[in-house]
Amino acid sequence: MTDATDNAPSAPQISAEGLFLSFGKKEVLKNFSLNIGRGESVVILGRSGCGKSVFLKCLLGLLRPDDGKLFWQNRDLLKERGAPRELRQRIGMLFQSSALFDSLTVWENVAFGLLATKRMNRAEAYDVAIERLAEVELPPETALLSPAELSGGMKKRVGLARAVATRPEILLFDEPTSGLDPIMTRIIDDLILGSVKSLGATAITVTHDMQSAARIADRVALLHGGSICWQGGVDALAAPEDAGNPSLLQFVRGESRGPLALSAEKE
Numbered sequence: 001m002t003d004a005t006d007n008a009p010s011a012p013q014i015s016a017e018g019l020f021l022s023f024g025k026k027e028v029l030k031n032f033s034l035n036i037g038r039g040e041s042v043v044i045l046g047r048s049g050c051g052k053s054v055f056l057k058c059l060l061g062l063l064r065p066d067d068g069k070l071f072w073q074n075r076d077l078l079k080e081r082g083a084p085r086e087l088r089q090r091i092g093m094l095f096q097s098s099a100l101f102d103s104l105t106v107w108e109n110v111a112f113g114l115l116a117t118k119r120m121n122r123a124e125a126y127d128v129a130i131e132r133l134a135e136v137e138l139p140p141e142t143a144l145l146s147p148a149e150l151s152g153g154m155k156k157r158v159g160l161a162r163a164v165a166t167r168p169e170i171l172l173f174d175e176p177t178s179g180l181d182p183i184m185t186r187i188i189d190d191l192i193l194g195s196v197k198s199l200g201a202t203a204i205t206v207t208h209d210m211q212s213a214a215r216i217a218d219r220v221a222l223l224h225g226g227s228i229c230w231q232g233g234v235d236a237l238a239a240p241e242d243a244g245n246p247s248l249l250q251f252v253r254g255e256s257r258g259p260l261a262l263s264a265e266k267e
Helices: 052-060 083-088 106-110 112-116 122-134 139-143 152-164 182-199 210-216 246-253 261-267
Strands: 014-023 025-038 041-045 069-070 089-094 170-174 204-205 219-224 227-233
Touching: 014 052, 025 041, 025 052, 025 069, 025 227, 041 052, 041 210, 052 089, 052 170, 052 204, 106 112, 106 122, 106 139, 106 152, 122 139, 122 152, 122 182, 122 210, 139 210, 152 170, 152 182, 170 182, 182 204, 182 210, 204 210, 219 246, 227 246, 246 261
Parallel strands: 041 204, 041 219, 089 170, 170 204
Antiparallel strands: 014 025, 014 069, 219 227
């Protein structure tokens, strides 16, 4: 199998180079490097608490690495003033818990970015919200519900509608299928695929759901010990023994013994 790094674009849209980030004595990112090309769907796999979501927060500017470089279209996100804010305006994110605002209706949640950053009037924003809800297969009457009235799967779909409402060029998905049953998981995966394809967006997903990863990824990267220890084509998830990486093999097979388990025991 050809490693996906051989196929990586020469000018990546997102580039992380040697990122380090610690919380006290706990090193979360340690020499983390990853290139992501325009229009590429990359899934970052890894054990719970290994730093997958931390990388997304670095991209969003919510966390600042202690060291390393982070670029967006060759713009230095850690040094160029204004670049992080401009990038955030081009990002849509589906949070693990959906993170809907309880005090807002569904349509106001979906249209939040349109109202806050695009300065769209409420009537226009409502019409757009209805369109985005239809794209995630939710009927118009959903718009006036509160988040408390939604099921888990509906919340995920509303979160996805909000993520794509501004037609972003980059989509971030944090455990998008966590807590969902297999049927709803497949529905969310299909909606993610459809959204990425229709927008031509770059997608970064963090998850430990390998079935979802196999469906939505162009390339897969495994995070272990704070850095990417393997990356390659999605076909490696079906035949991990061919990848020649013990960590990937253990992760895909879900084995309790191996380099990933040893690392956890030492911590």
